[in-house]
Amino acid sequence: MRRLTATIWLLFLMLMGTASVLSAADTKPADLLADLTPADIHRLGERMYRQGLLSDGTPLRGFIRGDVPVDSTVFSCANCHTRSGLGAIEGQVAAPPVNGPNLFKPRYLYADFVKNTISASRGKTRPATAIRPAYTDETLAAALLAGVSATGRDFLPVMPRYNMGDRDMQILISYLKNLSAQVSPGITDTTMHLATIVTDDVSATDRAAMLAPLETLVHINEQRKTQRQDQRFAKMFRMLDNAYYRDLSISTWELKGPAHTWAAQLEAYYQKEPVFAIVSGISNQSWQPIHDFCEKRQIPNLFPVTDLPVISSEDWYTMYASKGYHGEGETVARYIASHDDSTAKRIILQIVVQSEQGKALAAGFDAAWKDVGNPGSVKTVTFQTAAVPDAKQLKALFATHKPTDVLIWGGEPLLNPIKQLSGVKKMPRLYLSGRALEKKLNDLPETLREKIFITYPFRLPEDEKAYRGFADVLLMSKQKVKDDKRITSRTFSAVHMLLLGLKEIKLDFYRDTLLDQVSMRTDQYLPDFERYSFGPGQRYASKGCYVVQLGSGSKPRLVKRSDWVVF
Known part of the structure; x- marks a missing residue:
């Protein structure tokens, strides 16, 4: 019955004038793609594989479960x-894997693969039976x-049966042959090169x-290398030494001068020493130029310490x-929208100091x-950073607009007013x-606390000690540094996620495999943020924020006025 089903599909495709296996086999790829570099x-x-778009830009169509049509822009x-x-x-x-090195060679049971690898390391051969032959262009x-x-x-x-012509078929097959076919830059037989x-x-x-x-990560890795070289561990780690260990x-890439x-500078560093990934990093400015460089060079950058990420x-x-x-600006929009106030009576005044911080808060609010x-x-x-409003100006704005809600996006410079x-x-x-004023929140007078609502994107202080303590014990036992800005603990989280991915x-x-693997991790409970949650293609691990009052x-104490508001 299965053979009959496959035959019916092929006949259907031929009758409809679409590509058939025979026509794909009889036409040389060079003839079909001669006009393309x-x-x-x-x-x-790449566009077909990732976005489901054919060479002419139209969606790739197919069927699942026999007759259910699917659009590969969603089902790529x-x-x-x-x-x-x-x-x-x-x-x-x-x-299963669909990259060239896996598709175009026979497939073996994992147990047989391990046995063959061990036998080969001892100079022996051990024949194994393939559970699948290598694909050819025709069988693929x-x-x-x-x-x-x-x-x-x-x-x-659930695997779609696709409807595509000979030319598009050859484009996709050519791409799959080269997909993850060569190890990424930054990897040698002995070393994984990273940067921050x-x-x-x-x-x-x-x-x-x-x-x-x-x-500390490098130090711990060196200690483990010494353990593996110890004769007592040599037999246990023989395969690990040869295959997995690096x-x-x-390296520290220091960027100087204007952001443009x-x-x-990044290109010069990369040309001198290509790296497999960039781990953490820190800047008080927008991460945009670094983000753009990583997109251009296709280099993973795991969890930089920045409050000004690129929103994409x-x-x-x-x-x-x-x-x-x-994200804090988004939280305020969703929190206010959830109130039962009459829309007709809700008047919102947004006061924005035109700093990078103020603009990001306002952009988040406006979008949400x-x-x-x-x-x-x-x-x-709006106000320029050199001319923030004083208390008199704030009161005048209140009197003019008579708002029910006022968003003050200016950070510490507006604390005294x-x-x-x-x-x-x-x-x-x-x-x-709360991110902008975290170390100064206690300065807000009690007479105003009933009216002040604060976005708080971190785990509440009373819940934080256990998680931060774990990071301090594991990574900071050898090094004592002053950190009152969540820098060390956030970098610890980046290291933790790197190690999960490498494992x-x-x-x-x-x-791409590193990023795929990090994206598929279960929720992680780490310092600072309530939780790191992941999913395919998601690029912001902590997806929420509290609204609190003092x-x-x-x-x-910080008193929660909302649950975790998801933005």
């Missing part, structure tokens, strides 16, 4: 088989068109706080701990406010950024 074939194949190859092509397991469904075309494997077995019904990034606006203290966990080299010069739903190579200030349907009028007033607002009649609700990639030293006293 290798770069064009790679670009078009990469969605199941991952960008690296090394496959994944979702529930009870396994998406049959797999894509009719869902028939190289052994003649039907694939599971520090800009010159970062203080020496903050720089040391970020570098300390990375230096020395770690972490960073791209050239399409970019791939930088993973952030959170959306930073932008639009997303929730603009439930109320908003008036935005806010403290002088006591006594204002009909005081509106004030919203402030899973094994011998598959491909950058309790009474000189050392007030």
